[in-house]
Amino acid sequence: MSLSPNHGDRRGQRPELIVLHYTGMADGASARARLCDPLAEVSAHWLIHEDGTTEALVPEDRRAWHAGAGEWRGSGDVNSRSIGIELVNTGARPFPEPQMAALEALLRRIMTRWDIVPAGVIAHSDMAPDRKIDPGPRFDWRRLALQGLAIWPEGGDEQPLAASLARIGYPAGPATLAAFRLRFRPWAEGPEDATDRILAAGL
Template sequence: MRCPERAIARLSDPEAEVSAHYLIDRQGRVVRLVPESERAWHAGAGAWGPVRDVNSHSIGVELCNDGQMPFAHAQMNALQLVLRGIKARWSIPAARVIGHSDCAPGRKVDPGPRFDWTRFARLGLAAPTPGGEAEGDLQNALARAGYTSNASIEAKLAALRLRHRPHASGPADSRDLGILKGLAGQAAIDPVPANG
């Protein structure tokens, strides 16, 4: 949503069954909606790696943006500070900073193609896009890299590309598999704790 007041109202409405720990508006104002130690309902039925209840194992940050407009400079600066603090307080490695589109492919597309993942990777606040090419089975490569939701293989590939290759199209290729191989290597170094 573009309007922070409408976003706050929706994220605070129990009937909407959606919430987040933080909301950052386009002016960089950070609104804390749920304490970090409590569960928020921002990921829906998301999955990442062995985690099947992402809501109980994550801190949700929502950005006021309709998905089509560029992200405001003040908003990105505020997000940078919020992420730095969350990562420090909870010892979260960069490989575990994901978007809704990563954990809920096919259902969610945010933060969207205009989000500057490269900036946050360069700052150590998100995983960088691995280089190289590889061969192998796409479904297994997606699962090893963390894309373990029940979404279709096409939705998972679209989510991978949305974040790491936003201009790619067509069938999966050796570059997609190279990215997945690199992401799986990062996950192996820093495995996500399993849960029920």
């Protein structure tokens, strides 16, 4: 199996984040071809197909080109300090059970290898809220959290939303509320409300 040529040096960083994506393409073969195309200049460390087949495209000690512009916890260059996982999905359909099970197994291994905590598993939309929505509203974050593979709000005292979102790691901006909701309450609409403030404080 050939690896993607699209990677570089980690610039003195080590993985502390895992960024989850969907491919947004019709099938796994198309996604793999793009992630391995030197002209596309995009890549990810891992590609998980709908049947659970898991492919390593870039060694984890190398910097894959998956995150792009954005920041998390006040720091940019997310590529240098993260591992990227692409899930084959158009963005408009549920994530199949074999794919989710494969993701969970992979997350456990990566988190153990690099000592990454559940709060370090984030969505592409979390760190780039003004331009990305993946892995989207159909992704089951609560399922991961119940296994200690991500975080999920447990409720708390109502606190100012902007301060809570900043503590979680979100970059400030007009799209931040939408990104938070996309992950934790994708059915919500309208301006921020008490539920947003309580859930964010609980995180």
